[in-house]
Amino acid sequence: MKTKNKVLWSIVCLALLIACGIALVWQPRIAPITPPAAVRFDSAQIALGQRLAALGDCAVCHTRDGGARNAGGRPLATPFGTIYSTNLTPDPQHGIGSWSYEAFERAMRHGIDREGRHLYPAFPYTAFTHTSDDDLKALYAYLMSQKPVNEPTPATQLPFPFNQRYLMAGWNLLFHKSGPLKNDPSKSIEWNRGAYLAEGLGHCSACHTPRNFLGAERGGAAHFGGGVADGWDVPALNAASPAPIPWTQADLSSYLRQGFTPLHGIAGGPMAPVIDGVSGLPEDDLDALATYLASFGKKPPDAEAQVKRAAELRAQTYGRMQPVTGEGARIFSSACMACHHDGSGPHLFGVRPSLAFNTNLHAERPDNLIRTILDGVTHPAKSDLGYMPGFRHSLNDDQISALVGYLREHFAQQPAWRDVRGTTAALRAETAGKN
Ligand code: HEC
Ligand code: HEC
Ligand code: HEC
Known part of the structure; x- marks a missing residue:
């Protein structure tokens, strides 16, 4: 009798566990709708939605190189494989045209698509979840009033087990905290x-x-x-x-x-x-x-101390430029100095960034500096900051590594980075053909 009871209990427990598992993983499909007409939304709401979409970088991820805005298909490299962004235009077939606000809200707050499938957190719903109802509604209004683009996107195919999307339910349980951020009354x-x-x-x-x-x-x-x-x-x-x-x-x-x-x-x-x-x-x-x-950073110095520190750094670096010795210094003075000259003169005009203050030179790895030297700055944040040419074709790996070694030592005055030449060769190969 006792063993029979035990077996029965085990079965009941197992069934309960499975039921809980399914309840956690299974998400209902939300019925499709006919795309709402753009006139349904008021123009102030659409304008707000457009600003919020810009803040959220929707178009940065949801537009592939040379593709229509927000039509998706941009490959995002993750440690688990390549994930393609989706078509975010109101196209009923390939985009979100048939998504009700409810479906959109569920995707943004819980990472579940209209069909009930789990989305990967390469889509930053773990952050977007904190967005207020009003802001989400404005975003929806803006997205639904864009021009629909009837274009499919490549299917994301991650290797097993990451292709099992329902596993994201477990991931969400561990790492996703949905809902609004708690207001901190001790802060302004x-x-x-x-x-x-x-x-x-x-x-x-x-x-x-x-x-x-x-x-x-x-x-x-x-x-x-x-x-x-x-x-x-x-x-x-x-x-x-x-x-x-x-x-x-x-x-x-x-x-x-x-x-x-x-x-x-x-x-x-x-x-x-x-x-x-x-x-x-x-x-x-x-x-x-x-x-x-x-509020996260080191306590900044007061304005006066800051100016003093900047002057010190500038004097330590540009002030000691002469005479130019060594290969790195020679390359710098011929290839870079014209634009990155010392702090004197109108150094803010057209932006001639002082390399002494550049975070990339003080970083743990030389990667960003090498990428900048290889490909320059072709897409500045604002066009009036100016453009910088790339040196991929005019400097070889040895020259770049001599230059980088010089910049690190001279401008950051920090210990040399290791294997700069190897990193340069690897980054050159990785970005070849892209620029
Ligand atoms: C960092 C890149 C990134 C950003 C920024 C981003 N997305 Fe996405 N988004 C993705 C990826 C990748 C997917 C596909 C995820 C998947 O396949 O599981 C996706 C999927 C979605 C989906 C699900 C669509 C579908 O058909 O399943 C919606 C809705 C969405 N994003 C809305 C937005 C909005 C709105 C913004 C801007 C506020 C935004 N995304 C910004 C990468 C991004
Ligand atoms: C024709 C002018 C010009 C030349 C030559 C030039 N730069 Fe620049 N550089 C710029 C401008 C302008 C920017 C700012 C770009 C922007 O973001 O708009 C910049 C930015 C940079 C940055 C900062 C990038 C970042 O993202 O923080 C570094 C580092 C840099 N240059 C290094 C170099 C080195 C090393 C050389 C020589 C091999 C060089 N530059 C040659 C104009 C130039
Ligand atoms: C897509 C990735 C990405 C996102 C999203 C992003 N950043 Fe950055 N951020 C970078 C990178 C990469 C740099 C290094 C500089 C560069 O790209 O030229 C940087 C540099 C910075 C710097 C300069 C740090 C320094 O010491 O030079 C600040 C400040 C900054 N980001 C603030 C922000 C803020 C605020 C947000 C959100 C609104 C944000 N970032 C979102 C990638 C990102």
């Missing part, structure tokens, strides 16, 4: 607004925070501790920031507006399209974002 209204923009649609931490082996952002002190994006090294924005002069709220705010500040680097890599989107926000929002970010 401005700070909380900044948190909403940065942690929500801005998804700044998606690139600026390191990830664990399952691809989830690490929390706690690792938040904003730096990461990787499209092969670029993403600098930390917290106390681990490699910036030689700590960021102030004012500097952050002007960097977000223009992609540049005199005492820091330039948004020349994957940060450039982010600036393009963010800079369209109202002034108050940009200041709020900067206030929030500044």
Whole structure:
């Protein structure tokens, strides 16, 4: 009798477990709708949605090179394989034309598509989930009033087990916290607004925070501790920031507006399209974002100390330029100096960034610097920042590694990076044909 009972109980428990598993994994399909007419939405709502879409970089990920805006198909490399972005235009066949607001909201907050399938977190729903109802409705209005593009996107095919999308239910259970951010009453209204923009649609931490082996952002002190994006090294924005002069709220705010500040680097890599989107926000929002970010960094020096430190750095580097000795120095003075001359003169005009203040020279790896030298800056965040030519065809790997060694030693005055030549050859091969 006793054993019989035990067996019975085991069966009941197992059935319950399976039922719980299914309840967790299974998500209903949401019925398709006929695409809503754009006139249904008011123009102020559409305009707000457009600004929010820019903040969320929707078009950056959802547009492939040379493809129609938001029609998807851009390959995103992840450690688990290539994931293609989807068609985000209101096309009923290939896009989200048949998605009700309810279906859109579920995708943005819970990472589930209209059919009930789990989406991969390469789509930053873990951040977008914090977006308010009003903002999500505006985004929906904007997306639904774009021109539909009848274009399929390549299917994402990850290797087993990652192709089992339902496994993302377990991932979500571990790492996804849906719903609004908690207001922190100990902080200012401005700070909380900044948190909403940065942690929500801005998804700044998606690139600026390191990830664990399952691809989830690490929390706690690792938040904003730096990461990787499209092969670029993403600098930390917290106390681990490699910036030689700590960021102030004012500097952050002007960097977000223009992609540049005199005492820091330039948004020349994957940060450039982010600036393009963010800079369209109202002034108050940009200041709020900067206030929030500044609260993570080292305590910035006061303005006077900052100017003093900048002068010191400039004197230590440009002041010691003469005479030019060594191969790296010679290459710098012939290939780069014309534009990156010392701090004297109108160095802000057309932007001649002082390399002494550039975060990339102080970073742990030389990758961003080498990428910039190979391919220049062809898509500046703002066109008035100017363009920089690439040196892929005029400098060989030995010359680039001599130059990089010189820049590191002279401008950052930090220990030399290891295997610069090997990294240069690898990056040259990886980006060949792209530029
Ligand atoms: C970092 C890149 C990235 C950004 C930024 C991004 N998306 Fe996506 N999105 C993706 C990828 C990749 C997928 C496909 C995920 C998958 O296949 O599981 C996706 C899927 C979606 C889907 C599901 C569509 C479908 O047909 O299944 C919606 C809705 C969506 N994104 C909306 C947005 C909106 C709105 C924004 C801007 C606020 C945005 N995305 C920004 C990468 C991105
Ligand atoms: C697609 C990845 C990506 C996203 C999203 C992103 N960043 Fe960046 N960010 C970078 C990279 C890469 C750099 C290095 C500079 C470059 O690209 O030229 C950078 C640089 C920066 C810098 C300069 C740091 C320094 O010390 O030079 C700041 C400040 C910054 N980002 C703020 C933000 C904010 C605020 C957001 C959200 C609104 C954000 N980033 C979103 C990739 C990203
Ligand atoms: C024709 C002028 C010109 C020349 C020559 C030039 N640069 Fe630049 N460089 C620029 C401009 C302009 C920018 C800012 C681009 C932007 O983001 O708009 C820049 C940016 C940079 C950056 C910052 C990139 C970032 O994302 O932070 C580095 C590093 C750099 N240059 C290094 C070099 C080196 C090394 C050489 C020589 C091999 C060189 N440059 C030659 C004009 C030039």
